[in-house]
Amino acid sequence: MDEQRLMNFVGKAVGDIGTLLNGALVVIGDRLGLYRAMADGQSITPAQLAEKTGTTTRYLHEWLNAQVGGGYVTYEGNGHYSLPAEYAVALTDESSPACVIGGYELALAAVHSTDRLTEAFRTGAGIGWGEHHEDLYPGCERFFGPSYRNFIGSEWIPSLNGVDAALNAGASVADIGCGLGVSTVAMAKSYPAATFVGFDQHDASVELARVRASEAGLADRVSFEVGTARDFPGGYDLITVCDALHDMGDPAGAAAHARQALRPGGTLMVVEPLAGDSIEQNQNPVSTAYYAFSNFLCTPSSLSQEGAMALGAQAGEARLTAILHGAGFSSVRRAAETSLNMVLEAKV
Ligand SMILES: C[S@@+](CC[C@H](N)C(=O)[O-])C[C@H]1O[C@@H](n2cnc3c(N)ncnc32)[C@H](O)[C@@H]1O
Numbered sequence: 001m002d003e004q005r006l007m008n009f010v011g012k013a014v015g016d017i018g019t020l021l022n023g024a025l026v027v028i029g030d031r032l033g034l035y036r037a038m039a040d041g042q043s044i045t046p047a048q049l050a051e052k053t054g055t056t057t058r059y060l061h062e063w064l065n066a067q068v069g070g071g072y073v074t075y076e077g078n079g080h081y082s083l084p085a086e087y088a089v090a091l092t093d094e095s096s097p098a099c100v101i102g103g104y105e106l107a108l109a110a111v112h113s114t115d116r117l118t119e120a121f122r123t124g125a126g127i128g129w130g131e132h133h134e135d136l137y138p139g140c141e142r143f144f145g146p147s148y149r150n151f152i153g154s155e156w157i158p159s160l161n162g163v164d165a166a167l168n169a170g171a172s173v174a175d176i177g178c179g180l181g182v183s184t185v186a187m188a189k190s191y192p193a194a195t196f197v198g199f200d201q202h203d204a205s206v207e208l209a210r211v212r213a214s215e216a217g218l219a220d221r222v223s224f225e226v227g228t229a230r231d232f233p234g235g236y237d238l239i240t241v242c243d244a245l246h247d248m249g250d251p252a253g254a255a256a257h258a259r260q261a262l263r264p265g266g267t268l269m270v271v272e273p274l275a276g277d278s279i280e281q282n283q284n285p286v287s288t289a290y291y292a293f294s295n296f297l298c299t300p301s302s303l304s305q306e307g308a309m310a311l312g313a314q315a316g317e318a319r320l321t322a323i324l325h326g327a328g329f330s331s332v333r334r335a336a337e338t339s340l341n342m343v344l345e346a347k348v
Contacts, residue, residue, distance in 0.1 A: 022070040026104045035091040038083035043076045097150040102142025109135035110296040126304025130202040137205055141180040148183045153190020156343045159336040163267050167191040171237035176229050177244025181209030188222045199227035229254035234261035242271040246315050247298050249305025255327035268346040277316035290314050
């Protein structure tokens with residue numbers, strides 16, 4: 001027994017206990033507008049922050065001290081605290097691709113399924129995407145939104161051969177596994193001549209997606225339908241599957257159906273979490289977060305469906321490419337990537 005190694009691990013484990021609880025405290029800070037109230041970078045006391053946000057001083061004192069411990073807030077001395085400008089972007093600026101605040105909402109909603117997941121580990125049963133806590137769906141939208149809004153129309157679609165021009169000329173697009181439609185709406189804003197339909201098997205998500213399209217003033221050319229990846233109708237120039245293929249029970253069947261649903265010369269764009277092909281390559285903070293999400297959400301979702309392939313959220317380019325080739329696409333390549341996503345292009 002290496003006593004030092006033991007104590008080093010105990011230190012890390014206690015830190016992780018703090019991290020787990022601090023994640024929930026971040027959601028509280030977000031809900032109450034505490035980070036937004038500190039986003040100007042000015043130093044502030046708990047009483048001033050309480051006054052500004054309609055909250056109470058004693059709780060904010062404790063919250064701010066926990067934020068200092070977690071490395072989110074700086075203690076300036078003399079009872080004053082500040083939020084560094086860079087951290088304010090990640091925690092409050094949802095127009096920035098660096099904004100990760102939705103990830104906390106998503107994670108906290110996911111852990112409501114802990115009891116059910118414990119039982120699922122014993123039985124092997126799945127948990128359907130629609131069976132989680134209600135905060136999961138807007139949390140997912142909010143986590144992926146910053147990347148989609150910043151990259152889908154400006155980098156990802158332009159990285160595909162011939163697709164930017166086709167969409168500018170009025171192409172027809174289907175977004176499969178669209179959730180609340182954040183990717184669909186982002187594409188529609190970038191391509192005003194194109195028409196879009198999002199399909200998702202989760203009816204409550206589709207209802208909210210319709211509200212999002214209408215709020216964005218896009219309901220005339222963006223629609224949403226309940227449908228699965230294996231039964232939506234055909235006739236599209238571009239089909240997109242954004243952070244959803246690995247959640248499906250039968251991603252191979254979904255890819256084969258997408259190929260049939262594309263017009264000649266059409267393109268499938270698959271956006272997946274960035275990952276290497278093996279656990280050796282997936283030992284970094286992004287993989288740590290995605291393997292954890294995969295345990296709670298992606299793997300149980302797939303296991304709840306026919307096929308139950310359970311690719312997991314770190315499937316890696318080699319497995320995804322093999323699935324797309326197996327579906328009969330003539331060429332498959334990695335067209336783009338960001339720090340969180342890889343974008344695969346598959347041509348009919
Ligand atoms: C991680 S969420 C991503 C949602 C959306 N694309 C986004 O990025 O916000 C995965 C989505 O895939 C949907 N999904 C899972 N399996 C599906 C299937 N077989 N057919 C259609 N949608 C499916 C889920 O209902 C869920 O909305």
